[in-house]
Structures are given as structure tokens and as C-alpha cells.
Amino acid sequence: MIGPGNAMIAVRLATYPAAILVYGTSLFLAFIAPNSTKASLGRRFALPLLIAAAIALAATIAWVFAEAAIIAGGWREAATGGLLQTLVFHTSIGEGWLLRCCLAALTTLAVAATFDRPVLVTFVSGLQLASFALSGHAVMNEGIAGVAHVAADAVHLLAGGAWAGSLIALALALSHAASQSDSLHDTRRLVARYSRMGQWAVALVVASGIANTLFDIGGWPVDRLSPYLLLLAAKITLVLAMIALATRNRFVLSPSIAGGDPVAIGKLRNAALAEAILAVCVLALVAVLGTLSPM
Structure with missing residues (x-):
């Protein structure tokens, strides 16, 4: 049987990408996609977003069981002695989990019932994504520092979700545009809108990421070879690679599309997939970093 620690990593790995996909895609459909393709894109994403929302809901429900098993030291121990009930109804961990479950359920219902109203789905899924700040390292601090840490983490989640979660939708929209020779005007507007959103998203990701790191580590690290710091360095490296691609998209490919180069559309689509x-x-x-101590 999988251990509680690995189960928590699996739960986190299922929750974050699914929730981010719902939020980022609905935001793209609501505010970035051209009106000419918004309806068709919405229909194509209706089922994938419903599946993603359901996965996020199921993983959020499973989260508390993994949490209880970690605290108790095993699955059997977590199922006895009323630990699970105490954790859910008498701790801040349980309060945060109940909130996340409610928001995950609302997001699933919103996607199922109103997938053609992406603004509503964006709002509800954004609340769900921001609530993840109540389940990580941000809750370690107390007082004003705790509030600031949670706020920074929520901004990090929303900005990162807007950026990363909309990439698949962007690639699909660009694939459609590449096959339609008469849609260059709409493609220019699409790229311009996405570029503006992307600039703000990347800036907020960087700023909130720096703030989160300072909150988590509390200063210059003493042990520079700890597992947490090594994985954090790997994460930062990957984010920098994403920023390099985004910078190329913004200052090389986007102007080429604006200038009427149809080949640049395919290049931008491939860059979005990368x-x-x-x-x-x-x-x-x-998913792994959230299970490790930053100290």
C-alpha cells in the first residue's frame, strides 16, 4: 500500500494541475478568446474541464485522509481513535479543508451547469485556487506575517494559474487560427490580449514567488543542500525557462504575427505547448515541495 507521504504528493499532483486548468482555461475563454471562436472553443473544452474539476474535487476530498495518516503515522492509526473527526471539525487544517471542498464542489457544479458562462466559472474556480493558500507553508506564520504570507501565496496561485492554466487553450486557439486563412485579424487581437495578460501574470508570479520564498526560508539559507532548497532551485530554473519562452513570444513572435507573418502563429503555438x-x-x-519543511 502506498505510504501516507507519497499519497499526499499524489493528491497534490492531481489537485493543482486540474484546478489550474479549469481556472486558466475559463479565464482565457472569458477575457482573451475572440468572439468568433469563443463558442466553439467552449464546446471543445466543456468535457475536459468537467473531468478536471471532478478530479480536483476528488483529490481535495482525499487530501484530509492523507493528512490524517501522516499525523497518525499510518493508515490504520488514522482510522482509529477519532483522529479524522477531530482533524476535520476541531482544527484549522480541517476548516481550510472544508472550505476547499465546498469551493471544489461549487466549481464542478459551475462547469457542469454553466460551461457556456466562463466568467462565472473563472470567479468560482479562482476562489478555489486561492483557497489552496490555506493548505501550505503559508499557514505556518501567525499575525500580520501570516496574513501577508497567505495573501502572497494566493496571488502566486492566481497569477500562476492564469499563466500556466491558459497555455493549452492558447495553443488550441492558435491551431484553429493557423487553419483559417481569413482569421488573421482575430489572431492579432488574441495575441495582443494574451500578451497583456501574460506580462502581468509573469510579473506577479515573480514578485509573489520572491515574497513566498522569503517567508518560507526566513532569510539566507544555512543548509544550501537541503532537499527543499534543491527542489526549490529546480523549480526556479524551470520557471526561468518558462519566462525565457514567454519573453521570446512577447517580443519576437507576437510582433511577427502583428506584422502579418502566418508562420509565426505555428511557432507561437509550439512555444505555448513547450x-x-x-x-x-x-x-x-x-507537489513535493509542499510536503517538505523549508527549514
Whole structure:
């Protein structure tokens, strides 16, 4: 049987990408996709987003069982002595988990019932994503520092979700544009809108990421070879690679598309897919980092 620690990593790895995909894609459909392709893209994403929302809900429910097993030292121990009930109803961990479960359920219902209203889905899934800040290292601090840490983590989640979660939708929209010779005007508007959003998202990811790191580590690290710091360095390296791709997209490929170069559309689509692959690798590291002590 899988151990509680590995189960927690698996739960986190299922929760974050699924929730981010729902949030980022719905945001793309609501505010970035051209009106000419918004409806068709929404239909293509209806089932994948519903599956992703359901996965995030199921993983969020499973989260507390893994948490209880980690605290108790095993699955059998977690199932006895009323630990699970105490954890859920009498601790801040349980309160945060109940909130995340409610928001995950609301997101699933919103996707199922109103997938053609992406603004509503964006709002609800954004609340769900921001609530993850109540389940990580951000809750270690107390007082004003604790509030600031949670706020920084929530900003990091929302900005990162807007960036990483919309990449698949961008690639699909660009694939559609590449096959339509008369849609260059819409493609220019799409790229311009995405570039503006992407600049803000990347800036907020960097700023909030620096703040989170300072909160987590508390200063210059003494042990520079700890597992947490090594994985954090790997995460930062991957994010820097994503930023390098995004910078090329913004200052090389986007102007080429604006200038009427149809070949640049395919290049931008491929770059978006490459960023998405890097984003998945980042989330895999995040799944592990959340289970390690930063100290």
C-alpha cells in the first residue's frame, strides 16, 4: 500500500494541475478568446474541464485522509481513535479543508451547469485556487506575517494559474487560427490580449514567488543542500525557462504575427505547448515541495 507521504504528493499532483486548468482555461475563454471562436472553443473544452474539476474535487476530498495518516503515522492509526473527526471539525487544517471542498464542489457544479458562462466559472474556480493558500507553508506564520504570507501565496496561485492554466487553450486557439486563412485579424487581437495578460501574470508570479520564498526560508539559507532548497532551485530554473519562452513570444513572435507573418502563429503555438510541458514539471515539484519543511 502506498505510504501516507507519497499519497499526499499524489493528491497534490492531481489537485493543482486540474484546478489550474479549469481556472486558466475559463479565464482565457472569458477575457482573451475572440468572439468568433469563443463558442466553439467552449464546446471543445466543456468535457475536459468537467473531468478536471471532478478530479480536483476528488483529490481535495482525499487530501484530509492523507493528512490524517501522516499525523497518525499510518493508515490504520488514522482510522482509529477519532483522529479524522477531530482533524476535520476541531482544527484549522480541517476548516481550510472544508472550505476547499465546498469551493471544489461549487466549481464542478459551475462547469457542469454553466460551461457556456466562463466568467462565472473563472470567479468560482479562482476562489478555489486561492483557497489552496490555506493548505501550505503559508499557514505556518501567525499575525500580520501570516496574513501577508497567505495573501502572497494566493496571488502566486492566481497569477500562476492564469499563466500556466491558459497555455493549452492558447495553443488550441492558435491551431484553429493557423487553419483559417481569413482569421488573421482575430489572431492579432488574441495575441495582443494574451500578451497583456501574460506580462502581468509573469510579473506577479515573480514578485509573489520572491515574497513566498522569503517567508518560507526566513532569510539566507544555512543548509544550501537541503532537499527543499534543491527542489526549490529546480523549480526556479524551470520557471526561468518558462519566462525565457514567454519573453521570446512577447517580443519576437507576437510582433511577427502583428506584422502579418502566418508562420509565426505555428511557432507561437509550439512555444505555448513547450511552456505547458514546463508548467507540468513545475507543478510536480510543487507537489513535493509542499510536503517538505523549508527549514
